[in-house]
Amino acid sequence: MTPLEELRHSASHILATAILRIFPDAKLDIGPPTDTGFYYDIDLDHKLTADDLVKIEAEMKKVADENQPFLRKEVSREEAIEIIQSRGQERYKLGRLADIPEGEKISFYQNGEFMDLCAGTHVRYSSKLKAFKLLSIAGAYHRGDEKNKQLQRIYGTAFPTKEELAQYLERQEQAKARDHRKLGKELKLFHIDEDVGQGLILWTPNGSIIRQELQDFIGGELRKQGYSQVFTPHIGKLELYKTSGHFPYYKESQFSPVIENESLAKVLKENCSCAEVFARLDAVSSHLASQVNARTGKETITADRVKPDDQLLDGFMLKPMNCPHHIKIFASQPHSYRDLPVRLAEFGTVYRWEQSGELNGMTRVRGFTQDDAHLFCTEEQVAAEVLGCLSLVKIVLATLGMADYRVRVGLRDPDSNKYTGEAANWDKAEAACRAAAQTLGVPFTEEPGEAAFYGPKIDFVVKDVIGREWQLGTVQVDYNLPVRFDLSYIGADNQPHRPVMIHRAPFGSMERFCGVLIEHFGGDFPAWLAPEQVRLVPISDKVNDYSRALLAKLRAENIRATLDEHSDKLGAKIRRAELDKVPYTLVIGQKEAEANSVSVRSRARGDEGVITADAYLAKLKSEIATRALPEKKKE
Ligand SMILES: [Zn+2]
């Protein structure tokens, strides 16, 4: 254990000590350290409350102050059973004892009156615990198995100093306030509806603006870098993914093939309108048919009335990856070495079957749109193309104020043979990634075993303003798919050669990236991203005409502005704009109307005084065009 883990694990012993003092009937299970603290699982008839946590924490302080030494005692299996029985802790501890293989040492650790079966290690004295806090109670099944009894898990954290603990707690509070699920609701950015399905993001108008602005920004940078935009469908034939190797590799996380029925395939092939698809879906399922008929009153078209189409009998699936579609676009034309690299970009939506327990707001979803692109290049171009991908990331992250990031270079696990492709090609690809990462000028680590099955990769991990790390997207070199799809280009020697492919989705998905951005900005988006950029707040009805004219003028200049014509007081209107986190509130009174001016309140910088409407508009337009970050008021 690291010293910090040792400290936190010792805190869990002290937690158990305190629990048994207050609840002598409690049956203990286990109490390991975690990445952020520690917990102890206990079985107790009394349902613990927040008040209980306060009491337990106070008792823990006493135990710590008693300066109890942690004493190790090695025992035989028989002695261990006796100790456990004498303490009435047979229910879980005997099972935990049985987990220890024969021949391995069995040890207990004692502090004060408490003794726990444990391999260690611990701090030497309980007084080492100077900064700890109990945080929450959750249910946890014994051994994580739903068939077992649900225990009460008490979470806590501990740090070497009070300052570090205070910092951690402060950061937790900030994180809570920034939670994208909370802000997403308050600012009406996205919605998840049970009837549509868990993990499927419905982008509401406000969130859609943010996504569109981001896509326009990233798309613009891609054009500068010589990418070509493509569009491809949401499904593909199962066979295609067998060729690519995504099936069965991703079988566990894929939606099952959507269309195995020729009639539905025909419906889709004929590209009919939604209404027709619905009316004809009843050919597929009688259950659906009765529902559709009940609603539409239309006649059922049965499967035998739709002619089977041999071409479409294989089954289709929702695409888990965009690569095969892009490969087919590349392969649709002959290429000379002079055409390379070919860079095909698409904000491509893919679907993966995540377990419902793993879904989380926008950051873990079942359908998402990758900022995807596939580059087809020569061996010699790989290093430069990887570098190009990284420079794009640099520009985008800098614009969003996420300058603090690191990269991880995922390499092969030298002891595994799960990888496809030749070793010599792998060596080259790994060297190219390493070299590109080195030139980036940010910290990077090499991580053996973290490569994809088809090639090495570079991952981006950004740190947000409150210091949390977020894994974003990847750049992956791929020597495998060009072989599987038998891709080629004609070289300078007039002979066919195999191109190398690079997959890249540096920001991962629009869903995840927007989720991260909501938390990064805490909902306070820079003007260019803000769903509502300006709110006009007239002081009285008398200035309505001026306010409406100004609104029209702003909108004509493509500014997202609204006018608050509610009859409530000025203070209430300003508060509402604050709650909606609108970057600029323009207060308009008689004086402003007469002078063709506005009184500007910036969310980032506070009151900015009165300026002419034209001067304000010019300033705002430049702020948006340069995608400026909100500049905090100078002290
Ligand atoms: Zn221990």
Ligand SMILES: [Zn+2]
């Ligand atoms: Zn790909």
